[in-house]
Amino acid sequence: MSTYRDFTLAHRGAARGTVLRTIGTRERRSHLTAPRVPTVGIDIGGTKVMAGVVDADGIILEKIRAETPDKSKSAKVVEDTIVELVLDLSDRHDVHAVGIGAAGWVDADRSRVLFAPHLAWRDEPLRDALQSRLAVPVMVDNDANTAAWAEWRFGAGRGEDHLVMITLGTGIGGAILEGGQVKRGRYGVAGEFGHMQVVPGGHRCPCGNRGCWEQYSSGNALVREARELAAADSPVAYNIIARVGGNVSEITGPLITELAREGDAMCVELLQDIGQWLGVGIANLAAALDPSCFVIGGGVSAADDLLIGPARDAFRRHLTGRGYRPEARIAKAQLGPEAGMVGAADLARLVARRFRRATRRRVERYEKYERYARLGRRDPGAADSKAAEPTAADPKAVDPMGAGPTAAEPRAVEPSDGDAP
Numbered sequence: 001m002s003t004y005r006d007f008t009l010a011h012r013g014a015a016r017g018t019v020l021r022t023i024g025t026r027e028r029r030s031h032l033t034a035p036r037v038p039t040v041g042i043d044i045g046g047t048k049v050m051a052g053v054v055d056a057d058g059i060i061l062e063k064i065r066a067e068t069p070d071k072s073k074s075a076k077v078v079e080d081t082i083v084e085l086v087l088d089l090s091d092r093h094d095v096h097a098v099g100i101g102a103a104g105w106v107d108a109d110r111s112r113v114l115f116a117p118h119l120a121w122r123d124e125p126l127r128d129a130l131q132s133r134l135a136v137p138v139m140v141d142n143d144a145n146t147a148a149w150a151e152w153r154f155g156a157g158r159g160e161d162h163l164v165m166i167t168l169g170t171g172i173g174g175a176i177l178e179g180g181q182v183k184r185g186r187y188g189v190a191g192e193f194g195h196m197q198v199v200p201g202g203h204r205c206p207c208g209n210r211g212c213w214e215q216y217s218s219g220n221a222l223v224r225e226a227r228e229l230a231a232a233d234s235p236v237a238y239n240i241i242a243r244v245g246g247n248v249s250e251i252t253g254p255l256i257t258e259l260a261r262e263g264d265a266m267c268v269e270l271l272q273d274i275g276q277w278l279g280v281g282i283a284n285l286a287a288a289l290d291p292s293c294f295v296i297g298g299g300v301s302a303a304d305d306l307l308i309g310p311a312r313d314a315f316r317r318h319l320t321g322r323g324y325r326p327e328a329r330i331a332k333a334q335l336g337p338e339a340g341m342v343g344a345a346d347l348a349r350l351v352a353r354r355f356r357r358a359t360r361r362r363v364e365r366y367e368k369y370e371r372y373a374r375l376g377r378r379d380p381g382a383a384d385s386k387a388a389e390p391t392a393a394d395p396k397a398v399d400p401m402g403a404g405p406t407a408a409e410p411r412a413v414e415p416s417d418g419d420a421p
């Protein structure tokens with residue numbers, strides 16, 4: 001027995017050692033020790049960019065937004081908008097890092113946006129482009145990941161070690177958090193739950209497939225069903241037809257939710273349908289991932305129990321092994337539409353710390369070189385002293401991190417003196 005236990009512990013220790021070296025685990029440990037400085041979070045949607053200064057407790061100190069004008073949305077337009085917003089905020093606040101939550105696929109290094117359905121970004125090196133213009137460290141992540149992070153840190157998912165976030169907006173976004181770490185997958189695009197097939201040969205999805213989950217459980221699905229009934233002049237839709245003055249295209253998700261709250265039978269039923277499909281998908285996710293908590297966010301979640309009640313029922317009916325396993329909690333998100341922004345800002349604080357440490361190491365190295373130079377000695381550690389000495393004279397000339405981070409040094413280093421332990 002004891003031999004076995006010893007082996008397990010030793011093995012676990014080894015595994016832990018390996019894990020601790022990964023960036024992800026650094027993220028997991030460091031959110032508690034990251035510098036308690038304000039950072040900027042940015043949420044990039046299809047038609048607007050929202051930016052806010054967020055403190056270490058997730059409190060929004062100031063929030064501004066800008067429209068991204070035309071539908072073409074060249075990468076440059078969005079980039080310029082972000083820079084303007086950050087510069088505007090940095091007039092009134094100390095900005096230590098910038099985090100960006102983008103509706104799109106972000107690569108595993110979190111530097112490039114591989115693809116954004118609503119914007120003209122295709123393999124766009126967003127992080128480096130912004131870092132060189134803003135002179136502070138920048139972090140880029142998928143907006144569902146940043147929203148999930150915010151809910152885990154400050155919202156409905158606090159204290160949950162295994163959390164799955166589902167964002168019901170026009171489509172379905174998703175994110176997985178395990179042990180305080182966002183699971184991004186090997187290529188950075190994990191969590192695309194909306195395109196799991198739930199109905200073979202079902203509704204056509206813009207992704208090119210048929211029967212995707214988001215065709216049955218999302219804001220678009222809700223509006224599509226309501227418009228179909230209204231366009232067919234169904235008696236159950238008379239109330240909503242009257243509300244939009246016969247103009248079916250004016251039916252929206254918030255209107256359906258509002259009518260459902262007032263007791264309109266059709267709208268209640270439509271939300272029930274959406275909720276049921278939500279429960280079916282959640283049961284599938286529970287079979288695959290077995291989390292302790294599902295957090296439901298996004299615009300449609302405003303329907304509260306009209307949506308989440310039916311989802312819980314369907315989840316219990318479809319959960320594999322039901323009755324013989326603990327059931328995950330299904331909770332409504334607490335941070336609302338600002339979750340993505342708050343999470344982006346909080347994740348950026350981790351980059352701020354890493355950056356600060358790297359800067360400090362670099363500064364220490366230069367000081368050492370200078371000391372050696374003063375004493376008329378050569379650095380015994382440097383293999384090529386000729387390469388090392390120009391570094392002492394002009395650190396910026398050989399800065400391995402490029403012009404951007406170098407320019408950020410004053411901002412990133414100065415405040416660290418204040419909050420250093």
Ligand SMILES: [Zn+2]
Nearest residue numbers: 195205207212
């Ligand atoms: Zn799809």
